[in-house]
Amino acid sequence: MSVDVLSPETAPPRGTSTLQLQFRRFRANRLAMASVWLLALIVVSCFFGPYAFPFTGEDADFDFISAPALFQWPHLFGTDEFGRDxxxxxxxxxxxxxxxxxxxALVAGVIGVLYGAVAGFVGGRTDGLMMRTVEILYGFPYVILVILLSLLFGGGNLALFxxxxxxxxxxxAVIVRAQAQSLARREFIEAARAGGMTNTRIVLEHIVxxxxxxxIVYGSLLVPEVILSESFLSFLGIGIKEPQASWGNLISSGTSAMESDLRLLLLPGGLLAxxxxxxxxxxxxxxxxxxxNDR
Amino acid sequence: MTLLEARNLGVGYRIPGPGLFSAARMLPIVHDLSLTLDAGRTLGVVGESGCGKSTLGRALLRLIVPSEGQVLWQGEDMTTIQNLRRRRAEMQIIFQDPVAALDPRMTLARIVSRPLATFEPNLSRKEARARAVEALRQVGLSADFADRFPHELSGGQAQRVGIARAIVGRPKLIICDEPVSALDVSIQAQVINLLMELQEKMGMALVFISHNLAVVRHISHEVMVMCLGRVVERAPRNEFYARPLHPYSQALMDAVPEPDPRREKGRVGTALAGELPSVLNPPPGCVFASRCPKATDLCRQTRPELREVAPNRQAACHFIEAQ
Known part of the structure; x- marks a missing residue:
């Protein structure tokens, strides 16, 4: 008896991975795609925009102190009380x-994914210990931690980061652990073991x-969270210090000038929003x- | 030549103790099980759900570490085999749920060729892929399938990929853990015939775990019946199907429905009455005593040993000679 070779027509013309399908579906979402383009525009103008001006953000122009937003070159949105654009x-x-x-978000994501994947995959006592550690860290007051860390690193951007x-x-870590736990029971993990893969390779090639x-979904929520907490800490004065600018400390100084000059708050605040x-x-x-659910 | 031998194998899972702070307990699944399997032969393992068939299959490959006894691979104790990870090429497994057994993020070529990276590390990526395509062809999937993903396959096709992954390292043994019970009946026959044909070509031994007596009859040389983690009967295929000796085997046979509805209607049902004993707190006697129609006080007190009741036939029942 010979093996009947199945005809290729029984399957779609080319292999499409789930990831490809998912991105195809994402591209069909107009609001999300518009957001991608707008975000890209903001990122590009933040990184290349300042080169269009003959001064940096730390140069004071004493001819224009607290200039209003008249949309005139070179100070399009005016200057602050030190004459900086x-x-x-x-x-x-x-x-x-x-x-x-x-x-x-990237660093926190990578650490969290690896930690959660190992805890969920290994399971048992290791998992218990690892997740209890996470729970203890969850309970640690955030602002106190930041103050401690800035003492440790002597303040500055590194401590904030x-x-x-x-x-x-x-x-x-918690999210990935739950996912890894259910994946670890799937039969393809057992097949990988029967194929002689080490646990490290199984975590890296199958679980992650x-x-x-x-x-990816959680990471896209993580980015705004990080930006917000940076702004929050800079607002409190623990984060990025003057004269270096960040949205957080710009909003902070804008708030103190809110009574007299709203535009100092609206521009950084609006962009952040x-x-x-x-x-x-x-x-x-x-x-x-x-x-x-709707694959 | 003996390929695989298990001696007094015991397997259990650790479960939490009854109280919040009490120590973990062992949930025994397989007890004191011995078997031998010769190269190129097929051993059918049958039994109801939860009797330890699948656990046995995994323990034989040391995917679960047995708690007692030993497994010998070609006469060598599995615990002392050097480089067991690479030797796993010789002993493979295929699974009950064919789609869950394939990583959804990998192409079929990668799924099938991945074990080769461990088994034959000197192989180039191109050679490994060629071997994978060749293995896919052997299970009846054309090269066009190589770059597809598991979600594009039917159950039968997915099971073929599982078989291709198992044979790519040229194994001497494949454990088939209910490989067809998730498939349509027409596909079941195709997969069974494919396995038998590959066995003929490549000469590997099979341990065929199933609760489907008809399928086991088709593929096996020998049949082993398990009940609650113990072997109750072992016999060559033809003798077993001609006359099962153990009351549990007879009950299993009786439970198979008649394909003809008119005869099925008139059939006198012999459905088992009685409770399955607790696995955590097993009674001292025969594992089947609580449900056996012939059970006496002797059965409830003393466990019958597995013994030779006819040439090549073993059974664990006090009353077989009396029949």
Missing amino acids: LLVRVLEGGQVSLTIGFLG AAIVFTLWLTP PNCMSVV LVLLCLNFIADGLRDAFDP
């Missing part, structure tokens, strides 16, 4: 906030890639595209 300062502050936002990552890797859709809205719409679109 507001628009350039906001763009430069955006560099800091966006970098910390994306980098912080460490504090943000330290508090934000916990939730991805299969957690990816959850992680716009970025957060974009990221939330993107996260929403990703969640819709990755929802396993």
Whole structure:
């Protein structure tokens, strides 16, 4: 008896991975795609916009102190009380906030994913110990931790970054752990073991890639969270220090001048709000595209 | 030549104790089980759900670490085998749920060729892929399938991929853990015939775990019946199906429905009465005593040993000679 070779017509013309399907569905979401483009525009103008001006955000122009927003070259949105150009300062502050936002989310995400994947996959006592640690860290007061860390690192951006990552890797760890736990019981993990794979390779090649859709969705929510907590800490005066600008400390100084000059608050605040809205719409679109219930 | 031998194998799972702070307990699944399997032969393992068939299959491959006894692979104790990970090429497994057994994020070529990265690390990526495509062809899937993903397959196709992954390292043994029970009847026959044909070509031994007596009859050389983690009967295929000796085997046979509805209607049902004993707190006697129609006080007090009741036939029942 010979094996009947199945005809290729029984399957679609080319292999499409679930990830490809999910991105195809994401691209169909107009609001999310518009947000992607708007966010890209904001990122590009934050990083390249300041080069269009003949001064930096820290240069004071004593001819224009507290100039109003008259949309006249070179101070399009006017200057602050030290004669520094507001628009350039906001763009430069955006560099800091966006970098910390994306980098912080990436680092916190990677740590959280690996930690959660190991805990969920190994299970048993190791899992218990690892997750109890996470719960203890969850209970640690955030602001006190930041103050301690800035004492430890002598203040500055590194302390801020460490504090943000330290508090934000916990939730991805919990989410991925739950996912890894259910994956670890699937038969393809057993097949991988029968195929002689080590546990490390199983975590890296099977568990982590299969957690990816959850992680991408959560990661897109993590970025605004990091930006917000950077702004919050800078607002409190623990984060980015003057004269370096970030959206947080720009908003903070804008608030103190709110009575006399609203534009100092509105420009950085509006841009932050716009970025957060974009990221939330993107996260929403990703969640819709990755929802396993309507595959 | 003996390929695989299990000696007094015991397997259990750790479960939490009854109280919040009490120590973990062992939930015994397989008790004191011995078997031998020769190269190129097929052993059918049958029994009801939860009797330890699948656990046995995994323990034989040391995917679950047995709590007692030992498994010998070609005369060598599995615990002392050097480089067991690479030797796993010789002993493979295929699973009950064919789709869950494939990583949804990998192409079929990658799923099938992945074990080769461990088994034959000197193989180039191109050679490994060629081997994977060849294995897919052997199970009846054309090369066009190589770049597809598992969600694009039907159950039968997915099970073929599972078989391709098992044979890619040229194994001497495949444990088939209910490989067809999730498939349509027409596909079941195709997969069974494929397994038999591959066995003929490649000469590997099979441990075929199933609760479907008809399928086991078709593929096996020998049949082993398990009840609550113990072997109650072992016999060559033809003798077993001609006349099962143990009352439990007879009950299993009787439970198979008649395909003809008119005869099925008139059939006198012999459905088992009685409760399954608790696994955590097993009674001292025969594992089947609580449900056996022939059980006496002797059965409830003393466990019958598995013994030779006819040439090549073993059974664990006090009353077989009396029949």
